Amino acid sequence: MxxxxxxxxxxxxxxxxxxxxxxxxxxxxxxxxxxxxxxxxxxxxxxxxxxxxxxxxxxxxxxxxxxxxxxxxxxxxxxxxxxxxxxxxxxxxxxxxxxxxxxxxxxxxxxxxxxxxxxxxxxxxxxxxDSNQEHALVMSTQHSLSVSFIPQWYETLMLATGEKTLKVNASDLHDCMESFLAERSDLLLCYSALNLLHELDRKDVIGIQVGVEQLIPVCADSTIYGDHIEDIQEINLIGFTAEAFFGRVIQQECLSKIMNLVKFNLIYETALTESIKAMVVKGAGMAWLPSRLVKRELDNKELKHIKHFPSVDLKIMLYRHFEPRKSEILQLWKKLGAD
Missing domain, CATH: 1.10.10.10 (Winged helix-like DNA-binding domain superfamily/Winged helix DNA-binding domain)
Known part of the structure; x- marks a missing residue:
């Protein structure tokens, strides 16, 4: 010692x-x-x-x-x-x-x-x-939602909360939940799947579904992977880390179902969706990404949906504390029709 x-x-x-x-x-x-x-x-x-x-x-x-x-x-x-x-x-x-x-x-x-x-x-x-956080609505959310969902949803938020500043803290799911449950944020916006959010099943937390999402397999040129899964022998994968929320979902719901059919070469790994998206657009390999995040690239045909690979349906959930400290939270809930 x-x-x-x-x-x-x-x-x-x-x-x-x-x-x-x-x-x-x-x-x-x-x-x-x-x-x-x-x-x-x-x-x-x-x-x-x-x-x-x-x-x-x-x-x-x-x-x-x-x-x-x-x-x-x-x-x-x-x-x-x-x-x-x-x-x-x-x-x-x-x-x-x-x-x-x-x-x-x-x-x-x-x-x-x-x-x-x-x-x-x-x-x-x-x-x-002391840093004036009491004069803002603080929302914890995952990185990809801060990019793909909040900008389109911002007007709904502002109509309900008025002139209050919205402070968005984007991080990984673990840190978001930790911040929210410690009451360092007023709201938690996150993806939900596979019953991975059991820690939010508690009496002092209220949740409502505010959207849907799909994790879809995409690549820059799907022709190199064939028209049927049986045609594919080997493929470069740009993946999420095993600890990341998407990493766990993809492993359980996608890779586990086709690992015996296709050999995946993991060439790049990170927890950041934007980084993975950039690598896929560059043509380095394929990845599972939120459909909202790649909608523009799919519409512009920069990316293609590999439809013979499995996809995952996700819920977009918004959580608040049972007794919120700020009245604007209750106004938002009323606007969403949750109360």
Whole structure:
């Protein structure tokens, strides 16, 4: 065990009262721990998501279930927990136990890690209020929807919300959901498929379908792939990462159905739909993309729909909190006919 962990344990014993488990000097202890980290670990970077992953693991008691709750693959989740352990210099999880359980050190670190996260969230919330965010409607959404759906839907939003500024935070689905459930955004606009959004099935969240979408297979020149799937032996694939929402949907609903018929060569991989679209337009290979995103290219015949490959129907969902902080949210819901 590193000197850093020994000192941190001493700090923990000083910082918490035995009877209530409350931090006696939370801010000073937090700063002290961070300072020790910089000194003993050479200022190595630590990702806040690692702390969130560890807490999720403690709550679910399983790497698989925790990974699902964090919207990442199990191998990627395990690597992130291992990265946290490497950063700390000690083992937090007993990997020989079944079911999974925390080590003595892991149990000991759980409470201060929760407190560190809560303090950081509180600081961020204060900054958001001070930065005039209370005077805007904040929407979390996936990158592709910010490009392909919101511009066409903007008028509907503005008619319902008046002069309120719309602040759109585009990110991956995991970060969007995390921001929304932490009430750092007023609205969540996202795709829905395969029951992947079970974390939104809760009493304090209300959702409504506001559109439909299809993930369709496209390429710049479909003639090279033949007229029937039986004619295709090998194809270059421009794909989404396995952790991305589209990546999981395509793997489950498309690739799994034709992998035994066609050999796919993954030549390019990213989580960004616009990047994948650019590569497909360039003629590098084929990809599954939202139909709205490639409508213009299909109309102009820059891209072609490979119709003998499977497509996926998606819902476009809008979510709000059961008790929204801003009256404009209820006005929007009334305009959508949801209440």
């Amino acid at each position: 590193t000197v850093y962990l020994v000192v941190w344990r001493i700090v923990l014993k000083i910082g918490y009262s035995e009877n209530a488990g409350q931090c006696c000097s939370g801010w000073s202890r937090l700063v002290f721990c961070m300072a020790l980290t910089v000194h003993y670990l050479g200022a190595k970077k630590m990702d806040i998501k690692w702390l969130e992953d560890f807490i999720a693991l403690s709550e679910h008691g399983s790497f698989t279930k925790a990974a699902e709750s964090r919207f990442v693959t199990q191998p990627a989740f395990s690597r992130r927990v291992r990265s946290l352990e490497n950063w700390l210099g000690g083992c937090l999880v007993d990997r020989n136990a079944f079911p999974t359980k925390l080590t003595e050190l892991g149990v000991e670190m759980l409470v201060p890690m929760r407190e560190i996260l809560n303090n950081l969230y509180e600081i961020r919330a204060r900054f958001q209020v």
